[in-house]
Amino acid sequence: MTTTLTRRHLLAVGGAAMLTPASILRAAPSTGELRTDIDIVRRTLALHPGLYRYQTPRQIEDRLKVLERDYAASGSLDRQFLALSAFMAEIRCGHSQCNPYNQKKAVVQALFERPTKLPFEFDWIDRRMVVLADRSGQGLARGTEILLIEGEATSRLLAGLLPYARADGSNDAKRVVQMAMRNTDRFETFDIYQGIIRPPANGVYRIGYRTPDGRTGAAEVAALTPEARRTTRHTLETGGGTSVPFWTWEMKDDVAVLTMPSWVMYNSRWDWESWLNDRLSALKGAKGLILDLRDNEGGNECGNAILARLSDRDLRFKGYRQLVRYRRTPKELDPYLDTWDESFRTIGEKGRDVGNGFYELGIEESDTIPVVGPRLILPVAALVGPVCSSATFSFARRARESGLVRLFGEQSGGNLRGINGNGYFFVRLPASGLEFDMPIIGNFAQVPQADRGVLPDVAVKPTIADIAAGRDPCMTAARRWIVSHPR
The missing domain is CATH 3.90.226.10 (2-enoyl-CoA Hydratase; Chain A, domain 1)
Incomplete structure (x- = not known):
């Protein structure tokens, strides 16, 4: 075309x-x-x-x-x-x-330029959130699965985002991949809608995760600003x-x-x-x-x-x-x-x-x-x-x-x-x-x-x-x- x-x-x-x-x-x-x-x-x-x-x-x-x-x-x-x-x-x-x-x-400034960015790059594998790069300072290995964000299963978070x-x-499959966060765009679709619908409390996300070797854990991670996100684009x-x-x-x-x-x-x-x-x-x-x-x-x-x-x-x-x-x-x-x-x-x-x-x-x-x-x-x-x-x-x-x-x-x-x-x-x-x-x-x-x-x-x-x-x-x-x- x-x-x-x-x-x-x-x-x-x-x-x-x-x-x-x-x-x-x-x-x-x-x-x-x-x-x-x-x-x-x-x-x-x-x-x-x-x-x-x-x-x-x-x-x-x-x-x-x-x-x-x-x-x-x-x-x-x-x-x-x-x-x-x-x-x-x-x-x-x-x-x-x-x-x-x-x-x-x-409008961009009001809606999209918010310090609400989840500090990971990730993909959805069978609708499971899998870390590609950790920007949180927690040292989470590539392949770590994020299980929970603010007590909500990430699969449920995805289901709430797909209508947009x-x-x-x-x-x-196109809908799901839009809600991945690979940090290739100036405005990531996941960042936009998650930042409006599920913003962090006081700038911090509470997460639960499972590492590639099967260990589970929990952490508090600070949300990123748009500027911080773009430095690693x-x-x-x-x-x-x-x-x-x-x-x-x-x-x-x-x-x-x-x-x-x-x-x-x-x-x-x-x-x-x-x-x-x-x-x-x-x-x-x-x-x-x-x-x-x-x-x-x-x-x-x-x-x-x-x-x-x-x-x-x-x-x-x-x-x-x-x-x-x-x-x-x-x-x-x-x-x-x-x-x-x-x-x-x-x-x-x-x-x-x-x-x-x-x-x-x-x-x-x-x-x-x-x-x-x-x-x-x-x-x-x-x-x-x-x-x-x-x-x-x-x-x-x-x-x-x-x-x-x-x-x-x-x-x-x-x-x-x-x-x-x-x-x-x-x-x-x-x-x-x-x-x-x-x-x-x-x-x-x-x-x-x-x-x-x-x-x-x-x-x-x-x-x-x-x-x-x-x-x-x-x-x-x-x-x-x-x-x-x-x-």
Whole structure:
């Protein structure tokens, strides 16, 4: 799908932001003003191409009534944010959300910049919280399981957070992985919602844990500030016009490993295409190439540059129908709809009326990939998982269909039935000051598809023991396949 941007990088062009919460968080809006917000939500969502993909109109209307009731009675920005986020999650669209990267700075400061961060990096293994790195000073080993936080089982904490997680359709693995805390984003989804719903008492968390050797214990650990969290972040910020490469390339035993934590290139001065082409051209004599996409939600269609080098003919995939739900946006809504491309307001004018309120724009163009030489003749593996839900989902689908890349890991994010994206409105609500992202193009499969992501060719899922031992079974499986591949 063409240039599908991820939640981290849908930066609004409007919405001037001030530096302190007091500057815009005026006196609490009235009930009437908050009801006006929800009226804007209701009318704007009539433009959403995937609103009824997994819900009936009656279900959506019933949920809008609940949202209106809870939002109007909220009494605080926290409650308004939670109510709106939970409603957006119920649409079951991975690109519809209250995007932390698109909120005004005052809202960010009020809601997300709180000293409430749990002092661990962790993953969920079979819905068990497993430490990847301890930042608490307790010396908890990698692979330690956090059993309790403030007396609550961590599995129960996760269950309380999942209603706020965005994902496409029934792809619950994507919802769970969002609530991991790997410290790869500026705003971690777990940090946001846990900090609002389950903040620490007096800045301290009481935890219970079990170490990899089976010992149990308890401790009090101080919550981290946002600044402390970011000092140990694992990935570079890709925006801001940076020209610094944020992919890494490593050769080991004649196998190249290309780690790509993001494909968002629209605001970068880095010439990624030349960088990638130089390295692909240097692969002569290598045993194979491994692409590590496990932390990559998407962005630009960078993966097409690799697929184009692996074939001896142009690649053509059965693309998805692109549908929108309006000819032109209602003029009375335009003041609330920010976007980077004014043509999005009239995107349906040239569409073909196909009934049921839809206008078809055609079949996605990016599903034809022209071949680029010289061809690479070597085994290529890609490591994928539930984070891969936008352009990386599309890459996984094409890799699986073409057979040019062997997939290792876990089911991808996204959904084979189609995802919504390609263009967005950033909807700004005047009473609360909150924003939500609304995709405007729905991609719909031409033939019936399963309600899931892309399955890997080789399923590999790490265990708690793997984490404790520092093993990467997915990488190991891909290397083993490459080394044993006949040449």
